[in-house]
């Protein structure tokens with residue numbers, strides 16, 4: 675018995691030492707928990723950081739991308755005091771700082787193929803302040819802008835918001851011929867959307883833009899997908915492969931609506 679107890683102690687000390695060494699080695703590795711990546715699945719929701727999603731997509735593999743950052747700017751700027759349930763749901767979403775938005779745009783440029791399009795959603799605040807610093811050093815060129823008339827009046831300290839803006843960026847080489855196939859899209863687009871997410875974007879407009887700028891078999895990316903309106907748009911077009919992610923699942927957004 676005594677020998678067994680002694681052996682037991684010896685074993686547990688050995689295991690403890692191995693464990694301590696493993697912890698020390700792990701602590702010395704330059705690996706963050708958030709960089710432990712799970713391969714993203716196409717045509718579905720991926721609950722992960724959009725930056726981790728993009729890191730796993732190959733250079734030049736996508737024909738089009740949508741990016742709708744979780745801005746804090748306009749909310750901070752307008753200083754809403756009377757937050758109703760939709761504003762509370764919005765405030766609960768993870769905001770992105772300027773450096774994070776820049777990192778997304780830089781990686782979206784890498785993932786897009788030459789002449790691929792990035793559709794960047796802007797609120798009123800960023801439209802006026804400008805977003806050019808985010809594009810510095812990239813091959814993105816400003817080629818168009820579409821204003822979305824939401825058909826529904828929102829919040830505002832002075833005028834009440836009824837629109838958002840979609841900046842159309844194209845990766846070098848910039849050209850429309852043979853790339854942009856639909857020349858009947860108006861630059862003011864009216865579409866009323868459901869309330870399944872605090873920031874859901876118009877599916878029909880995004881469907882029209884996907885059909886105009888991609889072909890069958892092409893990849894479309896949305897690294898901050900929210901309600902997955904771009905996935906819905908891809909499904910309506912058909913034949914496109916979608917890669918999208920969000921830190922939270924779409925069902926959480928539905929519950930908060």
Ligand SMILES: C[S@@+](CC[C@H](N)C(=O)[O-])C[C@H]1O[C@@H](n2cnc3c(N)ncnc32)[C@H](O)[C@@H]1O
Nearest residue numbers: 723724742873874875898899900901903920921
């Ligand atoms: C403005 S909403 C997108 C709405 C979306 N375009 C739609 O139509 O529903 C921005 C989303 O970014 C998500 N988000 C914030 N930080 C993120 C990150 N690092 N990676 C992925 N998603 C992120 C938020 O959870 C939020 O759902």
